[in-house]
Amino acid sequence: MRPTDDGGRLLELRRLSSGYGAVQAVRDVDIVVHENEFVVLLGPNGAGKTSILRTVSGLITATSGSVVFDGRDITRTAAWRRTGLGIGHVPEGRQIFPQHTVHENLVLGAYAIRRKRRRADSVTDEILDLFPRLAARSTQLAGTLSGGEAQMLAVARALMSRPRLLLLDEPSLGLAPLMVEELYRYIKQLHVERGLAVLLVEQAVDNALSLADRGYLLERGSVVSQGSAAELRVDPHITSVYLGG
Ligand code: ATP
Numbered sequence: 001m002r003p004t005d006d007g008g009r010l011l012e013l014r015r016l017s018s019g020y021g022a023v024q025a026v027r028d029v030d031i032v033v034h035e036n037e038f039v040v041l042l043g044p045n046g047a048g049k050t051s052i053l054r055t056v057s058g059l060i061t062a063t064s065g066s067v068v069f070d071g072r073d074i075t076r077t078a079a080w081r082r083t084g085l086g087i088g089h090v091p092e093g094r095q096i097f098p099q100h101t102v103h104e105n106l107v108l109g110a111y112a113i114r115r116k117r118r119r120a121d122s123v124t125d126e127i128l129d130l131f132p133r134l135a136a137r138s139t140q141l142a143g144t145l146s147g148g149e150a151q152m153l154a155v156a157r158a159l160m161s162r163p164r165l166l167l168l169d170e171p172s173l174g175l176a177p178l179m180v181e182e183l184y185r186y187i188k189q190l191h192v193e194r195g196l197a198v199l200l201v202e203q204a205v206d207n208a209l210s211l212a213d214r215g216y217l218l219e220r221g222s223v224v225s226q227g228s229a230a231e232l233r234v235d236p237h238i239t240s241v242y243l244g245g
Helices: 049-057 079-085 102-108 117-130 147-159 177-194 205-211 229-233 236-241
Strands: 009-020 023-034 038-042 062-069 087-090 165-169 197-201 214-219 222-228
Touching: 009 049, 009 197, 023 038, 023 049, 023 062, 023 197, 023 222, 038 049, 038 205, 049 062, 049 079, 049 087, 049 165, 049 197, 079 087, 087 147, 102 117, 102 147, 117 147, 147 165, 147 177, 165 177, 177 197, 177 205, 205 229, 214 229, 222 229, 222 236, 229 236
Parallel strands: 038 197, 038 214, 087 165, 165 197
Antiparallel strands: 009 023, 009 062, 214 222
16 A cells, blocks of 8 residues: 555545535544545534535535545546545445446446556456455346445446545445345455545434544534544433434
């Protein structure tokens, strides 16, 4: 794994604010994801979790503060360049191309390496090796996949650009519990075996804290609590509202 110049900080959000016109969704947020770290963003609906991921991948622009990736200020960098720098985003709702096959969806995900055709082919093979369920369905139209398979495809497609940081927005939404378990097993494996850093948004707090190293609790666009997964499990903000304590 390549060390960063900044004490192992792969992603750093410094007093970051962003939003949609008059709506300020994210307020002065400080968040860090270290190399090879699994970090979760928790909080109620509308807390700004999705908007943070969108600001990191460049889908919305910061109104103040900065986004630093691998020691480089990318606050004003175009979204497609951020993909090339190593930020993969799996947005809420999967957003795969239903009229294309599984294989075609993966090739479309090789955006950052699209000029290197041979390399794109070998990455597709490598990704399909990681997801046997998708390999068995590589010629099937993505629109005919089950919800869990479609979510796996969304993750696999984001991996095609070889990210160092994967942004995952509620991947478990609408999936059956067994499928959630399988999906998270793959994600944890990618994190542990390949050193992939993960920034996960998840409503299922118990599940998220069993996967993550560290986390942040957000409310109304601001960080109200943060700590290791073990600390968050006993944090009064979290136990009172989310863990039935
Ligand atoms: P959820 O779990 O419901 O997705 P969240 O914590 O991810 O919630 P965001 O989706 O980031 O929260 O929303 C933060 C705030 O920004 C909310 O007040 C929301 O209404 C607003 N918002 C989100 N998307 C848009 C948009 N496209 N246009 C205007 N306001 C938006």
